Amino acid sequence: MPSFPKFSTRLDQLTGSVFEKFLPKMREKGMDLVRLHIGDSYLPPTYALPIAEDFMEKYPYFNRYANTLGVTELREALAEKITSDNNLPVNADQVMPTSGACSALNITALGLIEPGEEVLVLTPAWPFFFGMVKVAGGVPVEIPFYTLLYENPQLDIAEYLNRFITSKTVALYLNTPNNPSGKVLNRAQLTQVAEFAKQHQLWLISDEAYDGMTYDGCEHISIATFPDMFPQTLSVFTFSKMFMFAGLRLGYLAAEQSVLKNLNKMMVHQYYSPSTVGQYMMVEPVKTRHEWGARFTEECRQLRNLCTENLHIPHHTPEGTYFLFFSIKDFLNGRDYWQVIDQCLDIGVSVAPGSDFGKDFTQYIRLCFAGESPDRLKIAVERLNRVFST
Amino acid sequence: MPSFPKFSTRLDQLTGSVFEKFLPKMREKGMDLVRLHIGDSYLPPTYALPIAEDFMEKYPYFNRYANTLGVTELREALAEKITSDNNLPVNADQVMPTSGACSALNITALGLIEPGEEVLVLTPAWPFFFGMVKVAGGVPVEIPFYTLLYENPQLDIAEYLNRFITSKTVALYLNTPNNPSGKVLNRAQLTQVAEFAKQHQLWLISDEAYDGMTYDGCEHISIATFPDMFPQTLSVFTFSKMFMFAGLRLGYLAAEQSVLKNLNKMMVHQYYSPSTVGQYMMVEPVKTRHEWGARFTEECRQLRNLCTENLHIPHHTPEGTYFLFFSIKDFLNGRDYWQVIDQCLDIGVSVAPGSDFGKDFTQYIRLCFAGESPDRLKIAVERLNRVFST
Numbered sequence: 001m002p003s004f005p006k007f008s009t010r011l012d013q014l015t016g017s018v019f020e021k022f023l024p025k026m027r028e029k030g031m032d033l034v035r036l037h038i039g040d041s042y043l044p045p046t047y048a049l050p051i052a053e054d055f056m057e058k059y060p061y062f063n064r065y066a067n068t069l070g071v072t073e074l075r076e077a078l079a080e081k082i083t084s085d086n087n088l089p090v091n092a093d094q095v096m097p098t099s100g101a102c103s104a105l106n107i108t109a110l111g112l113i114e115p116g117e118e119v120l121v122l123t124p125a126w127p128f129f130f131g132m133v134k135v136a137g138g139v140p141v142e143i144p145f146y147t148l149l150y151e152n153p154q155l156d157i158a159e160y161l162n163r164f165i166t167s168k169t170v171a172l173y174l175n176t177p178n179n180p181s182g183k184v185l186n187r188a189q190l191t192q193v194a195e196f197a198k199q200h201q202l203w204l205i206s207d208e209a210y211d212g213m214t215y216d217g218c219e220h221i222s223i224a225t226f227p228d229m230f231p232q233t234l235s236v237f238t239f240s241k242m243f244m245f246a247g248l249r250l251g252y253l254a255a256e257q258s259v260l261k262n263l264n265k266m267m268v269h270q271y272y273s274p275s276t277v278g279q280y281m282m283v284e285p286v287k288t289r290h291e292w293g294a295r296f297t298e299e300c301r302q303l304r305n306l307c308t309e310n311l312h313i314p315h316h317t318p319e320g321t322y323f324l325f326f327s328i329k330d331f332l333n334g335r336d337y338w339q340v341i342d343q344c345l346d347i348g349v350s351v352a353p354g355s356d357f358g359k360d361f362t363q364y365i366r367l368c369f370a371g372e373s374p375d376r377l378k379i380a381v382e383r384l385n386r387v388f389s390t
Numbered sequence: 391m392p393s394f395p396k397f398s399t400r401l402d403q404l405t406g407s408v409f410e411k412f413l414p415k416m417r418e419k420g421m422d423l424v425r426l427h428i429g430d431s432y433l434p435p436t437y438a439l440p441i442a443e444d445f446m447e448k449y450p451y452f453n454r455y456a457n458t459l460g461v462t463e464l465r466e467a468l469a470e471k472i473t474s475d476n477n478l479p480v481n482a483d484q485v486m487p488t489s490g491a492c493s494a495l496n497i498t499a500l501g502l503i504e505p506g507e508e509v510l511v512l513t514p515a516w517p518f519f520f521g522m523v524k525v526a527g528g529v530p531v532e533i534p535f536y537t538l539l540y541e542n543p544q545l546d547i548a549e550y551l552n553r554f555i556t557s558k559t560v561a562l563y564l565n566t567p568n569n570p571s572g573k574v575l576n577r578a579q580l581t582q583v584a585e586f587a588k589q590h591q592l593w594l595i596s597d598e599a600y601d602g603m604t605y606d607g608c609e610h611i612s613i614a615t616f617p618d619m620f621p622q623t624l625s626v627f628t629f630s631k632m633f634m635f636a637g638l639r640l641g642y643l644a645a646e647q648s649v650l651k652n653l654n655k656m657m658v659h660q661y662y663s664p665s666t667v668g669q670y671m672m673v674e675p676v677k678t679r680h681e682w683g684a685r686f687t688e689e690c691r692q693l694r695n696l697c698t699e700n701l702h703i704p705h706h707t708p709e710g711t712y713f714l715f716f717s718i719k720d721f722l723n724g725r726d727y728w729q730v731i732d733q734c735l736d737i738g739v740s741v742a743p744g745s746d747f748g749k750d751f752t753q754y755i756r757l758c759f760a761g762e763s764p765d766r767l768k769i770a771v772e773r774l775n776r777v778f779s780t
Contacts (some may be wrong), residue, residue, distance in 0.1 A: 013524040018517075018746050025735050034762050034770035037740040039569060041712060041760040043689065045634045046682045047675040055440030063637045065630075099489060099639075099661035106660045110525075127408075131659045134403040135500075179429060240455075244435045247453040247666030249489075269521045270496050271489035275665055276637030285437040292436045299433065322431060345415050350427040356408050367426040370433070380424035 003170030004201045004232040007262055008114050008136065014265040017068070040065050051277070059280040066276040068268050069260065070097040070252075074279045077286040082254055085289075086211070086222040088235070093257040096264060099274045101209045101238035101251040106132050107266040108234045108253070112203050113138035118168040119205075120161065122146065123358030124180050124325065126207065129173055141169070144360045146176075146183040147325070150316040157192035158199075171203040172196075177210035177220055180325040180357050180366035182318020184218040194226040204233040209251075212242040212293060214320040215301045224254065231256055239282055241322075242293060248278045300370050303377060307369040310381045313388050322370035325354070329363040331388040337363055343387050349380045393560030394591045394622040397652055398504050398526065404655040407458070430455050441667070449670040456666040458658050459650065460487040460642075464669045467676040472644050475679075476601070476612040478625070483647045486654060489664045491599045491628035491641040496522050497656040498624045498643070502593050503528035508558040509595075510551065512536065513748030514570050514715065516597065519563055531559070534750045536566075536573040537715070540706040547582035548589075561593040562586075567600035567610055570715040570747050570756040572708020574608040584616035594623040599641075602632040602683060604710040605691045614644065621646055629672055631712075632683060638668045690760050693767060697759040700771045703778050712760035715744070719753040721778040727753055733777050739770045 019026070019037060026033055044056070045063055056062055059073075069075070075092035083089045098104040109129075113119060115137030121129060122145035133140040143164050149155060161172075174193060176185040185193070197204045206223050214220050224233040235254040240246035251274075253260065267273070285292075300322050307324055308317050315326035332340060337353075344351050344365075354364025367384075369377060409416070409427060416423055434446070435453055446452055449463075459465070465482035473479045488494040499519070503509060505527030511519060512535035523530040533554050539545060551562075564583060566575040575583070587594045596613050604610050614623040625644040630636035641664075643650065657663070675682075690712050697714055698707050705716035722730060727743075734741050734755075744754025757774075759767060 010525055014521045018743060019740075022732075022735060022740070025732075026740060029735065029738055032738050033735070034739045034766050034773070036757040036759070036761045036767075036770055037742045038761060039631075039711075039713065039758050040636050041631075041634055041686075041690070041758075042762050043634050043686065043760070045675070046685060047633075047678055049675075050442035050445030050671060052440035052442070061637070063635045065636045102659075103661040128659050128662075131404045131655075135400055135656075135659060241429075241431075243437075244431055244433050245453045246430050246455045247451070249661060249663065249665045265521075266525075269492075269518050269525060270660055271493040271639060272518075273639065275639045275668060278665060278668070281440060285435070285439075288437055295436060296431075296433065300431070323429065342412075342415075345412060345419065345423070348419060348422050349424045350409075350412070350416060352427045353408060368429050368431075369426070370431040371426045371428060372424050372432050376424050377426075380426055383424070 003112065003117070004203050007111055011111055011262055011265055014269055016261070016265050038065060055280070062277040062280055064276060066273055066279065068264055068273040070095065071276060071279045073283045074286070077283050078252055081286050081289065086225065088222050088225050088230070088254065090254055094260065095252055095254050096260040097250060097252045097274050097279050098267060099251070099271060100240060100249045101207065101236045102128065103267065103270070103274070104234070104236040104251050104253040105129060105205065105207060107263045107270070108205055108236070109133055109136045109138070110266050111263040112171055116168060117170045118166060120164055120169060120172045120202070122172070122174060124178070124354070124361045124364070125173065125358055126175060126179050127356040142358050142360065144358070146178045146181040149183055149185070149189065150181070157189060158196045161196050165200055169200065169202065171205055173205045173207065174223060175207035175209070177214055177320025179210065179321055180323045180352070181316070182321045182323050182325065184214050184220060184319040187221055190221055190223050191226065194223055194229050197232065198228060202232070204229065206233055206235045208235055209238045210241055210321040211237055213297060213300060213322065215297070215304065216319065218319040220320065234259065242296060243282070243285060244296065248275070248281070250274050250278050250282060303369045303374060306374055306377055307381055310378065312385045322368055323366050324369055325364055325366045327364050328388060333390060340387065341365070344384065347383045347387055349383050393502065393507070394593050397501055401501055401652055401655055404659055406651070406655050428455060445670070452667045452670055454666060456663055456669065458654055458663040460485065461666060461669045463673045464676070467673050468642055471676050471679065476615065478612050478615050478620070478644065480644055484650070485642055485644050486650045487640060487642045487664050487669050488657060489641070489661060490630060490639045491597065491626045492518065493657065493660070494624070494626040494641050494643040495519060495595065495597060497653045497660070498595055498626070499523055499526045499528070500656050501653045502561055506558060507560045508556060510554055510559060510562045510592070512562070512564060514568070514744070514751050514754070515563065515748055516565060516569050517746040532748050532750065534748070536568045536571040539573055539575070539579065540571070547579060548586045551586050555590055559590065559592065561595055563595045563597065564613060565597035567604055567710025569600065569711055570713045570742070571706070572711045572713050572715065574604050574610060574709040577611055580611055580613050581616065584613055584619050587622065588618060592622070594619065596623055596625045598625055599628045599631055600711040601627055603687060603690060603712065605687070605694065606709065608709040610710065624649070632686060633672070633675060634686065638665070638671070640664050640668050640672060693759045693764060696764060696767055697771055700768065702775045712758055713756050714759055715754055715756045717754050718778060723780060730777065731755070734774065737773045737777055739773050
């Protein structure tokens with residue numbers, strides 16, 4: 001059951017904007033048109049707001065409902081960024097802001113997966129994706145992958161993934177740079193993933209949340225740039241990581257315009273659109289990213305080194321992201337896994353349990369080495385060393 | 391099949407936060423705990439932001455992931471507001487911010503409705519709610535209601551609604567003040583709706599987006615305030631209307647804490663949480679609402695009057711909201727309905743087609759009388775008079 005270019009039938013139950021057919025005429029009428037069709041007031045907020053005056057003057061619609069496909073200024077800035085930084089030539093119609101990468105993945109799961117269909121999930125994987133597939137009625141098929149690539153970079157990926165294909169497989173969930181393992185797939189590895197997806201006509205759900213966060217010359221390559229991959233790829237990005245603004249809940253999805261329009265129906269029924277003011281706020285930072293981005297990556301690299309150089313437990317050096325993910329199996333010393341997690345807390349460090357990232361990682365832990373300042377991180381590593389030497 | 395207090399089984403597929411069980415210990419450790427369990431950086435954005443310095447100093451976590459149940463400051467302010475303005479005594483744990491009322495309604499629909507179950511939708515109704523019920527696999531049962539109440543305020547509501555109850559009915563969708571009709575249910579009418587919901591053990595989905603926007607002494611009464619109604623009611627509010635900030639995409643849901651925690655799982659899998667910075671931005675406006683709110687309502691009342699006094703087509707004077715909803719059946723003069731909508735556009739006014747609001751309203755139109763300035767609204771009404779006198 002090859003899936004691309006099929007969508008889930010639940011999208012058929014949703015109607016798009018009734019105004020869409022009138023849009024050409026509405027644009028043509030321009031300022032003469034008195035717009036009374038949307039439930040929104042022309043009045044700006046009459047209370048004090050902690051937003052700069054010149055910003056509100058520049059974007060007078062900051063407080064109003066936006067085009068659900070995104071505000072033009074941001075889509076254009078993002079199209080330039082994706083074209084230039086990700087080597088993926090897209091136009092503004094091929095980018096849609098969403099409420100975080102989270103929402104981009106959710107509407108993708110609901111938009112593509114029918115009940116009973118299977119999604120290949122390369123693990124360890126971002127915990128919420130499993131639930132998203134299940135809510136869509138789908139079955140996440142867990143495939144241990146990223147940690148395996150550290151140990152065997154020459155893995156015959158196509159042969160390996162082929163073992164998990166069934167007649168119900170419709171999509172593949174890829175996440176590079178990978179949360180939690182920090183693995184960054186190289187061109188040869190991505191070539192094999194792309195060929196596999198094309199061979200089986202699978203939708204490729206490409207979670208690129210850690211775009212820009214790679215170290216030691218590792219390069220993040222968007223899989224949609226491989227030959228013929230763009231039409232069947234959903235490329236998911238976020239402002240939560242490199243842009244240090246998780247609290248804005250803004251991300252974006254790059255795909256064919258027809259795909260975005262279809263998934264947009266799901267988004268509109270969930271929360272209408274991401275924040276208008278949040279979208280406008282990110283226009284300039286996207287344009288100036290090369291001025292400040294490198295400093296963030298360098299700081300993360302130093303935090304990573306502080307961590308890897310001082311932690312007395314074997315681990316693979318993360319090639320990207322701000323996570324360290326390692327097995328504590330040999331350091332349990334007879335203790336129960338959860339007992340150790342609890343001991344970490346007792347000694348003053350909170351870590352994420354590996355079981356969240358897939359059934360094969362119940363004896364791993366993940367720590368975010370950018371979560372606290374260098375001084376605090378150093379204390380945390382010392383504390384962890386004590387727990388694991390016990 | 392009485393539904394309350396049952397949730398949909400799709401929620402069972404979602405796990406809550408793995409950290410929840412550790413929260414008491416984490417709170418206890420306080421500042422000593424080095425928090426490396428969440429994927430978030432300690433660094434504030436290093437690019438310029440159009441946000442006031444003192445705001446960012448006051449809320450240093452403005453850019454980070456928040457507790458998905460909401461930031462404490464906003465939940466406390468909202469609990470005070472709901473207790474005081476809506477006469478519904480709730481505490482902060484009984485309020486959850488969401489990405490607009492839209493999301494509150496969506497996670498409610500997905501959280502309560504099983505495939506094949508029926509939801510009574512009083513019409514005319516907000517268009518997106520139909521799709522939300524359908525995506526949950528449910529069947530929206532349309533019941534002409536609000537326009538009927540204008541004509542027959544003494545309607546025997548319980549007897550009337552009883553006609554639509556089946557063994558599959560699980561919930562009732564109420565929206566007062568009503569979009570699009572502007573109808574505001576009075577205490578006697580709401581008493582009947584509440585008794586009906588209790589008698590049949592229906593979840594009451596109470597869309598109160600137009601809370602605060604009533605005129606001529608009409609009062610908005612939250613149905614959750616009726617005896618024993620709070621446990622089975624989901625009260626939905628927004629910052630998009632009275633707070634004039636649709637572009638923030640922020641709303642909130644008031645319900646029993648256990649209900650919120652359950653629906654929170656769905657929200658977290660859709661978009662994690664509403665914007666942290668947006669939540670902090672609304673703390674002060676909630677507290678100062680009595681200083682600026684009346685001016686907004688008075689402006690809307692004047693716009694309503696400008697509209698109703700000048701429009702040459704029979705209509706019911708809206709008791710709340712910023713909408714005028716009326717039948718153009720007798721003014722088609724042989725023209726097709728859509729042809730008239732198109733003529734409105736040609737003459738320079740965009741209106742919303744009634745068909746969006748339910749199958750019984752295909753010859754109505756809705757206009758938002760606060761959508762444009764008084765001068766522009768006056769021009770629009772004159773233009774509409776011309777179309778309808780043709």
